[in-house]
Every structure is written in structure tokens, then in C-alpha cells.
Amino acid sequence: MPDIEKDLHTDYMVINMGPSHPVTHGTVKFLATLDGETIVDLKVDIGYLHRGFEKMCESGTWQQVIPYTDRLNYVSPLINNTGYALAVEKLIGIDTPERCKYIRVIACELSRLADHLTNVAAAGLELGAFTAFLYFVEARELVWDLIEDLCGARVTANYVRIGGVKSDLPDDFKEKTARVFKRCRELWLDVDKLLTKNRVFIDRVRDVGVISGDEAIAYGFTGPCLRACGVPYDVRKAQPYLVYDRMDFEVPIGEKGDNFDKYLVRMEEIKQSMRIVEQALEQIPRGPINIDMPQFRWQSKDDIGNRIDSLIFHFKTVIEGIKPPPGEIYLAVEGANGELGFYLVSDGSGKPYKCRVRPPCFVLTAAMSRLMKGRLIADIVPTFDMINMIGGECDR
Amino acid sequence: MLADFIESIAKIVFIFSINLGFFAPILGWVERKQSAVMQDRIGANRADIGGFTIMGLFHPIADAVKVLTKEDFIPAGANKFFHTIAPFICLVPAIATFAVVPFGGRYEIFGHQVNLVIADLDVGILYVFALASLATYGVVLAGWSSRSNWSLLGGLRASAQMLSYEVAMGLTIIGIIMVYGSLKLTEIGAAQANFFRWGIFLQPVGFILFLTCAIAENKRVPFDIPEAESELVAGYFTEYSGLKFVMFWMAEFLEIVTISGIVTTLFFGAWHLPFVTDAMLLSFFQFAGPNGAAILAMLVNVATFFAKVSFFIWLQMSIRWTLPRFRYDQIMRLCWKMILPISLINIFVTGLVVLL
Amino acid sequence: MNTSVTLKKLAEKFPDSIIETHSYRGDDTAVVKKEDIVAICTFLRDDEALRYNFMMDLTAVDYLGREPRFEVVYHLYSLPHNQRVRLKARVSESDCTIDSIVPVWISADWFEREAFDMYGITFKGHPELRRILLYEGFEGHPLRKDYPLKKRQPMIGPIN
Numbered sequence: 001m002p003d004i005e006k007d008l009h010t011d012y013m014v015i016n017m018g019p020s021h022p023v024t025h026g027t028v029k030f031l032a033t034l035d036g037e038t039i040v041d042l043k044v045d046i047g048y049l050h051r052g053f054e055k056m057c058e059s060g061t062w063q064q065v066i067p068y069t070d071r072l073n074y075v076s077p078l079i080n081n082t083g084y085a086l087a088v089e090k091l092i093g094i095d096t097p098e099r100c101k102y103i104r105v106i107a108c109e110l111s112r113l114a115d116h117l118t119n120v121a122a123a124g125l126e127l128g129a130f131t132a133f134l135y136f137v138e139a140r141e142l143v144w145d146l147i148e149d150l151c152g153a154r155v156t157a158n159y160v161r162i163g164g165v166k167s168d169l170p171d172d173f174k175e176k177t178a179r180v181f182k183r184c185r186e187l188w189l190d191v192d193k194l195l196t197k198n199r200v201f202i203d204r205v206r207d208v209g210v211i212s213g214d215e216a217i218a219y220g221f222t223g224p225c226l227r228a229c230g231v232p233y234d235v236r237k238a239q240p241y242l243v244y245d246r247m248d249f250e251v252p253i254g255e256k257g258d259n260f261d262k263y264l265v266r267m268e269e270i271k272q273s274m275r276i277v278e279q280a281l282e283q284i285p286r287g288p289i290n291i292d293m294p295q296f297r298w299q300s301k302d303d304i305g306n307r308i309d310s311l312i313f314h315f316k317t318v319i320e321g322i323k324p325p326p327g328e329i330y331l332a333v334e335g336a337n338g339e340l341g342f343y344l345v346s347d348g349s350g351k352p353y354k355c356r357v358r359p360p361c362f363v364l365t366a367a368m369s370r371l372m373k374g375r376l377i378a379d380i381v382p383t384f385d386m387i388n389m390i391g392g393e394c395d396r
Numbered sequence: 397m398l399a400d401f402i403e404s405i406a407k408i409v410f411i412f413s414i415n416l417g418f419f420a421p422i423l424g425w426v427e428r429k430q431s432a433v434m435q436d437r438i439g440a441n442r443a444d445i446g447g448f449t450i451m452g453l454f455h456p457i458a459d460a461v462k463v464l465t466k467e468d469f470i471p472a473g474a475n476k477f478f479h480t481i482a483p484f485i486c487l488v489p490a491i492a493t494f495a496v497v498p499f500g501g502r503y504e505i506f507g508h509q510v511n512l513v514i515a516d517l518d519v520g521i522l523y524v525f526a527l528a529s530l531a532t533y534g535v536v537l538a539g540w541s542s543r544s545n546w547s548l549l550g551g552l553r554a555s556a557q558m559l560s561y562e563v564a565m566g567l568t569i570i571g572i573i574m575v576y577g578s579l580k581l582t583e584i585g586a587a588q589a590n591f592f593r594w595g596i597f598l599q600p601v602g603f604i605l606f607l608t609c610a611i612a613e614n615k616r617v618p619f620d621i622p623e624a625e626s627e628l629v630a631g632y633f634t635e636y637s638g639l640k641f642v643m644f645w646m647a648e649f650l651e652i653v654t655i656s657g658i659v660t661t662l663f664f665g666a667w668h669l670p671f672v673t674d675a676m677l678l679s680f681f682q683f684a685g686p687n688g689a690a691i692l693a694m695l696v697n698v699a700t701f702f703a704k705v706s707f708f709i710w711l712q713m714s715i716r717w718t719l720p721r722f723r724y725d726q727i728m729r730l731c732w733k734m735i736l737p738i739s740l741i742n743i744f745v746t747g748l749v750v751l752l
Numbered sequence: 753m754n755t756s757v758t759l760k761k762l763a764e765k766f767p768d769s770i771i772e773t774h775s776y777r778g779d780d781t782a783v784v785k786k787e788d789i790v791a792i793c794t795f796l797r798d799d800e801a802l803r804y805n806f807m808m809d810l811t812a813v814d815y816l817g818r819e820p821r822f823e824v825v826y827h828l829y830s831l832p833h834n835q836r837v838r839l840k841a842r843v844s845e846s847d848c849t850i851d852s853i854v855p856v857w858i859s860a861d862w863f864e865r866e867a868f869d870m871y872g873i874t875f876k877g878h879p880e881l882r883r884i885l886l887y888e889g890f891e892g893h894p895l896r897k898d899y900p901l902k903k904r905q906p907m908i909g910p911i912n
Contacts, residue, residue, distance in 0.1 A: 015545045037549075037724060047885035054870075055894055059901050090777055128617050128721035134435040194718065200618050201720045217805050217831065220859025231831070238834050327776045330809070330827050330838060341809055341827065358809040358827070366862040377549075378621070378723045395885055 012040055015377070019048045023126055023381050026391035028365065030380065037376045042369040046362075049391035057355035061321025062088055063162060065355055070156040072357060073393040075118050076111035076336040078147070080357075081160035083333040086241060087342035088162045090331050092324040096291050100164050101242045102284040107150065107159060108242075108333075109273040109280070113184075114143050115336030115388070116224075116266045116273070123263060123385040124195060127204055132194045139187040142180045149176060162322060163297030164290030174281045181274050188270060196267070205259035209371045209383035212257060219370070220363035223338025224265045225387060229257030235334040246283065249276050262386040296322050321350020328354075337361045337388050357396060361389045399508045407514050411494055414702075415650055421456035423649040423709065428452065430710065431717045459642075466638035471543055474635070478541035483636070483643035486534030489527035490650040496523050497657040498582045500667050500697045501674055503690040512667075512694065513582055520579040524658060525566055528613055531647070532558040535615075535622065538644070539632035550632035553724055554622030558613055560731040565609035567739040571602040571746040572662050581658075585666030589673050595663035601742050603663045605735055610655040611712060612727065614648060618719040619727055656708035657701075664704055667697040756780045758802055758837045766792055771842075779838055786824070786841040786850045793856045796828060796837070804828040804837065807853070810863035812843075812871045816897035820844035822873055826853070843873055852878040870895035 017023065017030040027048035033041040053072065057065045069084045070077040082104050089096065096104075117140040124132035144154040149170050151159035159166050170176075195201045211219075213229040226233055234251045236244040252268035254261030290297050294313040303310045326348040332341040338360030345354035364387040371383055429452065432439025441452040470479050500512030517523050532555055539551015575598045576584045588594050596603055612619040622632055633644045660666060669677075677696060681689035722730070759773045759780050769788040774781050784792055796804040809827040826839040843850050852875035853860045864875040865884040872893035875881055883890065889908045892899055 013545060015549070047883075047887070050885040052894065055899075055901060093777065124720065128620070129719065130431070131435050131717050134437065138436060195720075198720065200722055203726050204720060204723055218858050220807060220857070222806075233831055328781075329777050329779055330836070332808070339808065343809060343811060343825065343827065345813055354811075354813050356809070356811045362862060363859050366859070376723065376725060 010035075017380070023384060025122060026389045026394065028384075028389060028391070028394075030368075032372075032377060032380070034377060037378070039372050039375055039377060039380075042372045042380075044365055044368050046365060047395050049395040051396065053357065053396040054355055057352050059351070061317075061350045062324070062352055063317070063322065065352065066161065067156070067158050069357075070158050071392050072359070072396060073115070073335060073337065073340070073390045074155060075390055076115035077155060077157045078107040078111035078151075078159055079115075079333065079335050079340065081157065082108050082242075083331070083335070083340050083342055084355075085160045085162050086333060087329060087331040087344050088322075088324060091327060091329045091344050091346055092162075092296060092322075094163060094291055094293060094296065096164055097288050098243075098285050099168075099287040100289045100291075102280050103165050103169060103289060104160060105242050105244065105247070106169075106277050106280045106284075107147075107157075107165075109276045110143055110147055110150075111157075112336045113270060113273045113277075114140055114147070116270045117143065119336075119385070119388045120191070120263065120266055120270075123205075123382060124191070124201075126381050126385055127201065129195060129198075129201065132191045135187045135191050135194075139184045142183055146173075146177060146180055149173065161290070161297060163293060164288075168289050169284075177277060177281060181278070184270075184274065188267070192267065196264070202260060204378075205263060205382045205386070207256070208259050208375065208379045209262075209386065210256060210258045211367070211371060215370075216257065216367075219367045221338065221367070222363075223335065223360050224269065225257075225262055225364055226338065227251065228254035228261035228265045230255055235332050235339050239332065241331075241333060243280070243283075244276075247276050247279050249279075259382045259386045317350075323348060323350055332358070335360050335393075337364070337390070337393070357393075359393045359396065361387065361394050365389045365394055403508070403510055404514070407512065411499070411514060412491075415491060415494060415653060416646075419653045420646045420649050421460070423652065424456050424459060424645075425453055426709065427713055427716075428455065430713045434714070434717050463638055463642045468638040468640065471635045474543040475541045478537045479635075480640070482534050482538035482541060483640040483647075484534070485537060486531050486647040487643045487650075489531045489534075490647040490654065493524050493527045493654045494650075494657060496520055496581055497654065497661060498585050498666060499657070499701045500694055501582075501586060503694045505687055505690045505694075510690075510694070511582065512698065516580065516582050518580060520581045520584075521569060521573070521658075521662075522579060524654075525562065528565075529558075529562055531651075532562075534647075535632055538636070539622075542632070542635035544635055547632050547634050550622045550634070554615065554632055557615070557619065557622065557724075557727055557731075560728060561609045561612040561619075561735075564731050564735045564739060565606060565613060567736065567743065568602050568605040568609060569662070571599045571739075571742050574743070574746050574750055575599060581661050581666075585661050585668075588665040589668055591665070591668075591670045594665045599663065599742070599746065601738065602746075603659070605739050605742070606662070607655075607659060609731075609735060610659070611715065612731070614651045614655060616648070616652070616712065617716045618721050620721055621724050621727060652709055652712055653705060656705040656712070659708055660701060660704040667701040669696070669700050756835065756837075757833075758782075758796070758835065761799065761802060762792070762796075765795055779836065781838040781840065783823075783840045783842065786843055789824075789826075789839070789841050790851045790853055790856065792839065793826070793828075793853045796839075797856055801833075802830060803832045804830045806831060807857035807859045807863075808836075810853075810860050810867060812867045812873055812895075814871060814895065814897045822848065822871060824850055824867065824873060848872060849874040849876050851876050852881075854878055869893070872896065 013034045015032045015034055019027040019029050029045035031043040032039050053068055056068060065084060066081055069080040072080045117136045121133040121136035147157060148154045151157045151166060211229060213231045216226050216229045230253055232253050237251055249272045252265045254265050290299050294310040298304055298310055298314045304314045324346045326346050328345040330341060330343045332339045340360055341358030343356040344352060347353040372380060429439045439452060440455050443454040443458040445454055470476055495514040496517055498513035503510045535554040536551045539547045572595055573579060576587050578584060615622050633641060677693040678689050681692040684692055759782060762782055763770055766788060769785045769792060771783040796802050806829040808829050811825050813823045813825060815821060820842040822843040824841045824843055829836050841850060852864055862884060864878055865881060867873050868875060868881055869883045869885055870893055891905060
């Protein structure tokens with residue numbers, strides 16, 4: 001056998017899974033060097049969706065950054081909004097009212113639901129299980145309907161403000177949520193029956209993309225991908241923000257770190273997110289939704305129309321931007337993909353001096369070449385799916 | 397002589413029009429609508445003529461018009477001859493295999509024996525396998541002549557997969573051949589007049605194995621890695637457009653029909669209604685006279701056959717929209733390490749039972 | 753607020769390297785000399801009481817008009833002890849290099865490439881330091897404060 005191999009003039013084939021390819025949703029380029037179907041080397045190229053988020057933030061005011069954060073992880077925009085608002089509030093040193101915190105928790109968890117539903121659906125789609133994809137897309141449509149009731153837009157929500165939220169919950173939100181979640185749970189059961197015990201699906205995702213807990217930590221993994229390796233790190237539990245410490249929810253932990261565990265962790269997190277939203281809707285108190293500090297957040301149009309100091313502050317904050325005291329902070333929230341960190345530097349003026357986002361899927365994409373060495377080219381599909389690389393977040 | 401000639405022409409025209417004129421376009425519609433029903437949505441229903449949409453039945457016509465008016469290009473540097481001929485090599489076997497599938501029994505009409513099969517070959521089922529192997533050439537040529545790494549990967553995967561599953565498919569059939577003692581499909585069909593002599597009861601394992609191998613041969617999900625949409629961007633027919641692309645698709649749909657036809661013939665009683673023999677049918681239609689009875693019995697049998705074929709088309713569509721697709725090495729392992737041994741065991745067991 | 757465990761141990765082990773520390777809004781921060789960054793990071797990762805196993809973020813800030821101009825910022829997180837720390841190393845414009853900490857945490861690989869891409873800071877010892885978010889023919893380093901927001905780049909054609 002070795003003699004035959006020496007005589008065969010075999011070359012490695014370099015294949016380009018270029019930025020526009022059905023599986024690289026998120027515009028990533030993979031340069032795969034193949035020996036037959038086995039990957040010898042995988043080079044990952046990102047940056048096709050780089051829009052200069054940080055530079056744009058530095059040229060606008062602190063409040064004008066919020067629509068840009070929507071477009072970071074565009075599948076779960078409310079989590080980005082909330083993370084940024086919390087970071088600026090930490091920088092200023094203010095705290096929002098209770099009701100606002102509960103509403104933010106509801107918004108974050110609905111976004112997380114949308115993200116996990118999209119990810120599992122895309123995984124099913126790219127492995128050929130088209131029906132599972134459409135079931136979860138239906139569930140996602142219902143969740144987006146809820147988000148639309150909440151903030152007026154399905155995807156680019158632009159809902160959370162520094163010092164509060166844009167508007168209060170609509171009146172029938174609780175009943176609507178109950179109906180939507182009932183249907184989502186039915187669809188969850190359907191997809192569970194279609195995929196979780198499906199031998200074909202399990203063969204594709206089991207033992208593919210395995211990484212040990214320690215190595216994952218060295219690579220900087222966070223979020224569902226890290227929890228699938230058995231490392232119990234969730235920012236909501238480790239360093240609780242908003243009112244997560246009052247919520248009763250579990251964080252699913254995997255065992256092996258392969259794609260199947262990542263899938264199971266996400267499926268379970270869908271259920272837990274629904275639990276959190278229901279608890280938040282039970283516990284939410286009445287009260288104001290914006291902090292009463294007009295120099296950072298205006299209460300309402302009435303307020304601006306009737307109080308002269310509110311009017312002046314409104315004018316100044318819109319024209320010049322709110323002015324946090326000089327300093328720097330770092331705040332992490334649990335994004336759908338992992339730890340979403342905001343590092344803000346303020347020089348006392350109305351524009352951010354530096355607004356840095358720590359993208360969770362940046363490090364996950366970096367680990368792709370390590371995960372894929374020695375595997376078949378068909379394994380790129382489920383692994384890349386389960387990493388959930390969102391172009392907007394990775395490239396900013 | 398003349399009567400034979402007319403009979404042959406009539407059968408060829410009938411099968412041709414049923415296959416190309418009815419099944420090929422309608423299967424596109426069936427695929428869309430069945431997947432839509434399974435996925436809780438409506439499906440394509442916009443194509444209309446004069447304001448009537450008829451549930452989207454005009455879509456195949458719209459597709460045909462679109463496809464015929466598309467630019468037909470050949471990628472730069474590709475081998476023009478092979479690139480053009482590959483879809484034909486795929487399509488012709490798909491159409492031609494139906495020549496041996498009987499869609500009805502023997503009837504005496506106007507003093508002339510009518511045998512409802514285009515070509516009653518002695519080798520019967522082997523003709524089908526021979527032609528199916530030719531289709532492999534088309535796929536490999538398509539992959540290789542497109543001068544693209546993606547197509548090449550698709551063509552290579554296809555060649556390995558189709559060759560392996562042909563071997564397995566041949567072995568799964570040996571059980572049926574042993575039980576009925578003949579290669580001729582008409583004889584196998586006629587032997588299933590008694591409901592309890594249907595192939596499915598005599599060879600259940602063979603049925604499942606054969607269906608799996610046939611779906612793999614046809615490159616449908618879960619075995620559609622040669623065209624794995626999300627990995628290889630349509631694999632071996634990435635660089636095709638227009639009529640040539642449609643020829644690949646038609647070949648796939650026609651093979652679905654052929655597989656259904658063969659499965660019906662071998663395992664599900666061919667053209668027989670359960671518990672109803674030809675003689676019973678003829679006596680039932682006695683009121684129309686001997687010729688009329690024969691014609692009516694013929695119509696009933698043909699309708700039964702195509703009803704069973706439709707059922708298997710539906711089954712294959714359901715499988716396609718439910719399961720995810722296998723990985724390449726898992727498909728190979730499935731064939732060589734699982735289907736092949738099981739079919740060999742099946743042959744031994746069948747042999748023992750037939751002896752005893 | 754008393755100085756945290758991390759800052760105390762850092763001050764003990766590397767008294768000459770620490771330029772200043774603060775805990776603004778609860779974030780422990782230490783400004784260190786850039787020459788000792790690898791030693792400090794290795795100590796933070798391996799010391800039993802600290803165990804900073806996550807290198808969460810690596811970025812740079814451009815303080816135009818101040819000498820040294822750049823500041824490379826490292827955010828570390830310790831999972832066993834659930835604490836965070838920020839390290840800052842000042843890098844001047846004339847000598848725009850700093851040691852790479854890829855040997856300590858491999859997650860720094862792409863972050864350092866991004867800092868190089870955006871600010872032009874060279875990381876010595878990095879396995880493959882090239883642009884990551886921008887294309888190869890891009891001129892300049894966009895996140896520097898003297899890079900105008902609306903600067904146009906020359907047109908480029910296909911790569912090959």
C-alpha cells in the first residue's frame with residue numbers, strides 16, 4: 001500500500017468556501033486544503049461584514065450608538081442594546097428603576113429565544129432537515145411578533161435607552177406571551193422528535209467539533225459552546241446583572257463539547273428562557289420605566305413640555321450627548337453566543353472616546369481551524385452552524 | 397404484425413406521455429405542495445393564467461417557460477462536448493428503464509394478446525440495473541467537465557455512492573428472484589395474483605433494503621451528498637443552467653417514478669388489486685362483452701398500478717422532507733458494512749426457506 | 753474599598769512593573785510596563801490564588817496628544833475565583849511594539865491581529881501578524897484618532 005501511494009501523484013486540493021456560500025451564513029471565507037475529503041488545514045478569513053462600528057461610535061453621541069448595537073448581533077439585538085445601556089449606566093454610576101430592569105430581562109430573554117431558535121433551525125436546514133428549520137422559523141416569527149408588540153420593530157429593535165427603555169409593555173403582553181409560548185413549546189416538541197433521537201442527525205453531529213473544557217477556556221470560548229464542554233460559566237449566574245438573581249432558572253451543561261451537546265444545550269436554554277420570561281411577567285412591579293435624571297434620560301414628552309430643566313437637558317443631551325464622568329469600565333452580559341463585553345472609555349464629553357465590543361463569536365470562529373483539522377469537509381457544516389457565528393458581531 | 401406494431405406504438409406513446417408529460421411536471425408540483433403541507437405552510441400558488449391559480453398547478457408550466465428561456469452557458473475552459481452530453485447520459489436511462497416495467501397484465505382484446513409492458517425482456521430486472529449504471533457516467537462527466545473543484549467533489553462522491561449502492565441493490569433483489577423463480581418482471585407480477593404471495597410478505601427485509609438502495613441510487617435525501625446543497629452548492633450540477641439543469645432534475649424525478657414502479661412490481665402485487673384476480677375482474681365486467689370486459693379490466697389494473705406508484709412517490713417525498721442528510725463516509729459505511737451483509741444473510745435465509 | 757487580592761499580589765510580585773492601579777466603579781485595573789507583560793500574564797494565569805484562565809478581551813486605545821500614545825488593554829477573568837482584572841500597557845508611537853501574549857492564552861491570537869489592524873501596534877512573536885478585518889491593500893490604521901472618518905481608500909482590483 002505505501003508503495004502505491006508514493007507512485008500516485010496526489011496533490012492537496014485547495015477549495016475555497018468563499019464568502020458567499022450556503023453554509024457560511026455570516027460571510028466567512030474558509031480556505032480548506034483537502035486530501036481527498038479530509039481537511040489538512042483550514043484557514044478562516046473574516047472581515048467581510050466589517051462596517052467600522054467602533055469608529056462610528058466615536059463620531060456620534062452616547063445615545064446614537066444604540067441603533068449601531070442593534071446591528072451587532074442582529075439575531076438578538078435587544079441583548080446588545082441592554083448590554084450597552086448597562087455599560088453606560090455603570091460608567092455614569094446610575095441605576096434604573098425596578099420595572100425597567102424586569103422589562104429589560106424580558107427583552108433579553110426574548111432575544112435569546114430568537115437567537116437559539118434561529119441557530120437550531122439553521123443547523124437543521126444545512127444538514128438537510130428542511131422541515132425542522134421551518135417549524136422553528138414559525139416559532140421565531142411568533143417571538144418576533146412579541147418583540148414587535150414591545151418595541152415596534154422585529155429585528156432592529158432599538159428599544160433600550162440609557163437610563164430606561166423606550167416605552168412600557170403593552171397592556172395585553174402577558175396573554176399574548178402565554179399564547180405564543182404554548183405554540184413554541186409544541187413546536188419545540190416537534191423539532192425535538194424530528195432531530196434529537198434521529199440517527200442520521202446524531203451521526204452528523206456526535207463527536208464532531210469536540211474540544212475539551214480547558215482548551216476551550218484557553219481559546220476564550222464562552223456561552224453555549226463552553227457550557228457544552230462541561231464548564232459551568234454563565235454571566236447571568238456568575239455576576240448577575242439586572243434582576244437575574246431573583247429568577248429561578250437552570251443553566252444546562254453538556255459533557256463532551258461536541259456539536260450534539262451544543263445543540264442540546266441550546267434546546268434546553270430555549271425552554272429556560274421561556275421560564276424566565278414567564279417569571280418576569282409574574283414578578284414585574286408597577287412603577288416608572290425611566291430614571292428621573294433628565295440630564296441622562298428624559299421621562300416623557302409631557303415632562304419635556306412642562307419642566308424647563310427637562311427641556312434644557314433634552315436639548316443639550318440631543319445636541320451634545322449625555323456626559324458621563326471621565327473614566328473607563330468593562331461590563332459583561334450573557335449574549336446568546338457567550339460573554340458580550342462592552343469596554344467604554346469616557347473623556348467627559350458627549351461622544352464616546354472608545355466603545356469596544358468584545359464579540360463572543362470572534363474567538364469561536366478563530367477556533368474553527370483547530371476544531372476542523374483532520375475531519376471531513378462535510379463536518380464543517382454542523383460545526384460552523386453550532387458555533388453560531390453572526391457576521392455582524394464577529395466583524396462589527 | 398400490424399396489430400403488434402400498433403400495440404407497441406400505443407404502449408410507448410402512453411408510457412412516454414405519462415412519464416414525461418404527466419409525472420415529470422406534476423412531481424415538481426407534488427414536491428412543493430407535499431413539503432408545504434408537511435411544513436405547515438401553503439407552498440407555491442402564485443402562477444396564474446387569466447387570474448386562475450388552481451392551487452399552483454401552473455407552476456410547472458411557468459418553470460418550463462423560465463427554464464427554456466434561460467441563457468445556456470458553459471464555464472470557461474470546460475470541455476464543451478462532455479459538458480453538453482452529460483445531462484443526456486443522465487436522462488436517457490431514467491426514461492428508458494421504464495420499458496420493462498409492466499403496468500398491467502395480459503388481456504385478450506379483439507383476438508389479440510395485449511401484454512402491457514413495452515419490452516418483455518427475458519433478463520427483465522437486469523436491464524434496469526444495467527441502465528442505472530449508465531446514469532453514473534452522466535453524473536461523473538458532469539462533475540468532471542465543469543472545471544470546478546466543487547463539481548468535481550460532487551461527481552466523485554456521486555460515483556462512489558452510486559457504484560456501491562448498485563452492487564448492494566443487485567444483491568437485495570436476488571431474494572425476490574429466488575422466491576419467484578424468474579427474472580422477467582411480467583412473470584413476477586403475474587405470480588402475485590394471490591394477495592398473500594405479494595413480495596412484501598415473502599421478502600420484507602429485501603423490500604426495506606431495496607428501497608434504501610434505490611433512494612441512494614437516485615441521490616435523494618438522505619443520500620443526496622453529491623448535490624448536498626449546503627456544502628457543495630449543488631455539487632455536480634453547479635455549473636449548469638437552463639435546459640440542461642432541468643434535464644438533471646427530470647432524470648431525478650423520473651427515477652423516483654421508476655423506483656416506485658419497480659417496487660410495486662416486485663413487492664406490492666404489481667397491477668393486482670388485493671384479493672381480486674384477473675378472472676374475477678373479467679367476470680365482473682361481463683356485461684360489456686368479452687372485449688369490453690378485457691378493456692375495462694385492463695383500465696382497472698392500470699389504474700391500480702399507477703395508484704400504487706403514486707403511493708410510493710408520496711413515500712419517497714415524505715422521507716426526503718423529514719430526514720437530514722448523511723455524511724459521505726457514513727453512507728459508504730452503511731452500504732458496505734450494513735446493507736451488503738444483511739442482504740447476503742437475506743439470500744441465505746431465503747434459499748433455506750425455498751429449499752424446505 | 754480595599755484593594756483586591758489581585759492588585760495586592762501583583763504589587764508584591766512585580767513592584768517595579770506596576771505604574772499605577774485603580775478600581776474605578778469596581779473594575780480592578782493595573783497599568784504595567786510593556787516589557788514585563790508576558791511575565792505578568794503568565795503569573796496571573798498560573799498563580800493559585802489568582803488563576804486567570806480566561807483572556808476575555810484585548811484591545812488598544814489611542815490617546816492622541818499624550819505620550820506614550822497608545823494603551824493596550826487586556827481584560828482577564830478568573831473562572832475559579834470569579835473575578836476580573838484589567839491590565840493596561842502603554843505603548844509609544846515611536847516604538848509601537850509590544851510582546852505578544854499568544855504563548856500564554858491562545859485566544860489572544862485574533863485579538864492581537866485586530867489591534868494591529870486597527871491601530872498599527874506590532875506584537876512581537878505573534879505567529880501570523882496580518883490584517884484580519886480589513887483587506888490586504890488597505891492603507892492606514894482606521895481606529896487611530898488621526899484617521900479621518902470619511903477617508904477614501906484607493907480602488908483595488910481583483911486579487912489575482
